[in-house]
Amino acid sequence: AQSVAQPEDQVNVAEGNPLTVKCTYSVSGNPYLFWYVQYPNRGLQFLLKYITGDNLVKGSYGFEAEFNKSQTSFHLKKPSALVSDSALYFCAVRDGTGGFKTIFGAGTRLFVKA
Amino acid sequence: SAVISQKPSRDICQRGTSLTIQCQVDSQVTMMFWYRQQPGQSLTLIATANQGSEATYESGFVIDKFPISRPNLTFSTLTVSNMSPEDSSIYLCSVHGGLAGYNEQFFGPGTRLTVL
Numbered sequence: 001a002q003s004v005a006q007p008e009d010q011v012n013v014a015e016g017n018p019l020t021v022k023c024t025y026s027v028s029g030n031p032y033l034f035w036y037v038q039y040p041n042r043g044l045q046f047l048l049k050y051i052t053g054d055n056l057v058k059g060s061y062g063f064e065a066e067f068n069k070s071q072t073s074f075h076l077k078k079p080s081a082l083v084s085d086s087a088l089y090f091c092a093v094r095d096g097t098g099g100f101k102t103i104f105g106a107g108t109r110l111f112v113k114a
Numbered sequence: 115s116a117v118i119s120q121k122p123s124r125d126i127c128q129r130g131t132s133l134t135i136q137c138q139v140d141s142q143v144t145m146m147f148w149y150r151q152q153p154g155q156s157l158t159l160i161a162t163a164n165q166g167s168e169a170t171y172e173s174g175f176v177i178d179k180f181p182i183s184r185p186n187l188t189f190s191t192l193t194v195s196n197m198s199p200e201d202s203s204i205y206l207c208s209v210h211g212g213l214a215g216y217n218e219q220f221f222g223p224g225t226r227l228t229v230l
Contacts, residue, residue: 032216044157044206046218088154100145100210102219104157 006105021076029097033074038088081112118222134193137207142187147208197229
């Protein structure tokens with residue numbers, strides 16, 4: 001069975017500092033991994049994904065994520081946080097061996113303080 | 115990418131009534147997904163709707179409570195039947211960006227339902 005964990009309910013960071021939002025996963029086959037962001041009163045938006053290849057993937061708004069197979073992690077990162085990055089972030093996983101069912105993590109709320 | 119619209123955007127309903135939520139996509143898609151999200155919380159998949167076949171429901175969700183229609187490749191409806199306050203939530207429609215399993219999903223803006 002697929003599962004995904006986001007161990008932090010909330011992450012606080014000062015503007016200009018690097019940020020990390022953590023995600024670990026469990027799937028029976030090769031994972032397809034995704035990050036989505038939800039801004040207040042807006043729908044979910046796709047940020048980036050890992051399918052295969054380079055472990056470091058780059059996405060929208062300067063975000064990147066690093067796939068670590070041995071640690072089954074897919075942490076979201078950004079070198080310099082902006083106040084406008086404050087939002088709810090979801091990690092999601094899909095089993096790459098088949099099927100289209102996507103499991104979403106509980107979400108991590110990011111607060112960036114000016 | 116896909117642009118998804120939902121109607122209504124929000125509604126306040128009385129206990130025991132039903133509400134039908136519409137989802138319209140700007141392109142033809144094979145699968146459409148319906149999720150439920152408590153404000154500020156994670157998404158829970160209700161069902162997958164394929165055109166021309168019965169929807170596939172996840173554990174804890176049944177067709178009598180959440181009937182789904184999928185009359186064509188760009189449209190679907192989700193009905194929340196015999197509502198109770200526990201059904202108060204945001205309901206989201208979603209599609210995949212393509213037929214490949216590794217495509218990301220696109221989401222509608224959601225329907226915020228409050229049941230009194």
